[in-house]
Amino acid sequence: MKKLSLTLLAASLAACATPQPQVATTPVPAPATAAPTTALVPLERDVHSYARPNEARVTHVALDLATDFAAKTLTGTATLTVARAPNAREIVLDTKGLEILGVTDGGGAPLRHATGAGDPILGAPLTVQLPTTSDRVVIRYRTSPDAGALQWLTPAQTAGKQHPYLFSQGQAILTRTWIPTQDSPGIRQTYEARVTVPAELRAVMSAEQLTPDGEPAAGGRAFRFRLDQAIPPYLIAIAVGDIAFRPLGPRSGVYAEPSVVDSAAREFVDVERMIDAAESLYGPYRWGRYDILVLPPSFPFGGMENPRLTFATPTILAGDRSLVSLIAHELAHSWSGNLVTNATWSDFWLNEGFTTYIENRIMEALYGRDIAVMLQQLERTELESEIAGFGTDTGETVLHIDLAGRDPDEGMTNIAYDKGSAFLRMLEHAVGRERFDTYLRSYFDRHAFQPITTSQFLADMKANLLGGDEARYAALQVNRWVFGAGLPSNAPVPASDRFARVEAQARAFVRGTPPARLDTTGWVTQEWQHFIGSLPDTMTLRQMGDLDQQFRFTQSGNSEVLFAWLRKAIASRYAPAMPALERFLTTQGRRKFLVPLYQDLMKADWGRQVARRIYATARPLYHPVSTGSIDQIVK
Ligand code: BES
Ligand code: ZN
DSSP, rough: OOOHHHHHHHHHHHHHHOOOEEEEEEEEETTTSSSSEEEEEOOOOOTTTOOOOTTEEEEEEEEEEEETTTTTTTEEEEEEEEEEOOOOOOOEESSEEEEEEEEETSSOOOOOEEEEEEEEEEEEEEEEOOSOOEEEEEEEEOOOTTTEEEEEEOOGSSSSSSOOOOEOTTTTTTGGGOOOBBTTSSSEEEEEEEEEEETTOOEEESSSEEEEOOOEEEEEEEEEEEEEEEEEEGGGOOOSOOOOEEEETTTTEEEEEHHHHHHHHHTTTTTTHHHOOOOOOOOOOSOOEEEEEEOOTTSSSSSOOOOEEEEEEEGOOOSSSSSTHHHHHHHHHTTBTTTTSSSSSHHHHHHHHHHHHHHHHHHHHHOOHHHHHHHHHHHHHHHHHHHHHOOSGGGOSSOOOOOOOGGGGGGGGIIIIIIHHHHHHHHHHOOOOOHHHHHHHHHHTTTTTTEHHHHHHHHHHHHHSSSOHHHHHHHTHHHHHHSSOOOOOOOOOOHHHHHHHHHHHHHHHHHOGGGGSSOOOOOHHHHHHHHHHHSSOOOOOHHHHHHHHHHHHGGOHHHHHHHHHHHHHTTTTOOOGGGHHHHHHHHHHOOOHHEEHHHHHHHHHHHHHHHHHHHHOOOSOOOOOHHHHHHHTTO
């Protein structure tokens, strides 16, 4: 009796120390020669994966890949460790565009396998007969030159112009275009990799670096990596290029091309303090190091929370640290998303809504309440325009979104971020900050290294935050928040005094006060963003010119300010900003900036011509994620 409980205790302690994939520790008795079988903790059905993880589940991925920049391919092997239910005979993997060159067991004996019919969104299932005497499946394969997760940049597309560059972007369902595994966010896997690259380049991954300087290998240099924490496959990430490093703090640093790395290090001086702030709110940072990789300008997102190594756009290098909330956001994912993960893409708001809320808490801890409330109000403005754009008679403004038959990318709108964070802020106000913080911290501890569904979260919240009080739960309109359209009546209203003053200055300008006489003393980036956002949709050329002469918006080196200004410039057909618009559209590839600007241009005849001309030259510079969206807009 005593012995049994000690064993159980030891097992649960071990599980805490080294997060492992969700497989129970009790082996099911099996003949000595057969592969071990395991009781698999059941997982939610994910409509965006072919995997049947309740039968057989990948628990570890070992990659050995060579990069070929001329052919734009990765070639090599993925050795999968598989946990299986007692009667499982085969495992189903996700693939998209992969050329499968052979499948064997760990000893090199061929395994029967077949690729099923393909789907334009999901790719194709690869079904492999499981080996009877081991738990290893070795897949030899090659990626396609147009693998959706990989962007192969020519030297001209980099900052240094000397060397090519490769980076991956797995979220949501693109990892299957470079790794044959079970590509579902609920199926956590540890991983290791050996990557061979041209001798003058360096590889980095979302993992511990075992060989920071690489080691000589046939055809170049090899870099080895290992991640002991089990993660969803969308977080496996790689970049290869001419990449330098600068330390930021004891457990943080920044990677970027040599010509960018020093300005990046200056921009991100506060990162170590951000980690400390997040830890004091939500418990230990469980990933060891936190580094940032600043990518070449075609990176299609602002940031991507790859574990241990956030990927970030260079457009946040404003020179004055004014756009670092993006780093707070990606860091926050180390709890919401990477530690506790949306079980399916319909639960995406659990990743992004929580992260947007936590991002704001980190910003408040570092820079104070004023900045935090201004950021909340910018979020709210964005949310209202998003809801207005969709209308409330569609399902698009619902947090738990129905994505059956659709590309999950389509459900990844601002709603998940901004309505999600507003929901959490409403809960915070309802129960008080102290109780809410205690709850969130316990939530991350209790669900660490596990997937979570929306209904699991709601049950957890009802029980552990509201003490099971059904009436309270109903009064907070929880179901309306999560399953209903639009914004419920108890949405908190952020009110920033500083923004109220900004709006007063915008009104004064509209009434005729010359820009030189507006009171803009001490304004920070967020106030300038809000000022531009508060101006009328279209203005006269005189108004635009007066503002520009005084505030130099067209020359702004701040991407958010410039973006807000360029939208006004298009709406007012303000010609002096057109060269800056063209430069902005051809020197960075962040989808969040590109899509609205092309949409704005396409609203008028003159703009359509400009959009088509610029897109014709810029398109080859953009990432497939961005062209996928802009192709629908510029026709
Ligand atoms: N995880 C997202 C990026 C993402 C979402 C990639 C969906 C693929 C599919 C990341 O954390 C993110 O939200 N990035 C934002 C920045 C953030 C400050 C709102 C972005 O890229 O704009
Ligand atoms: Zn995010």
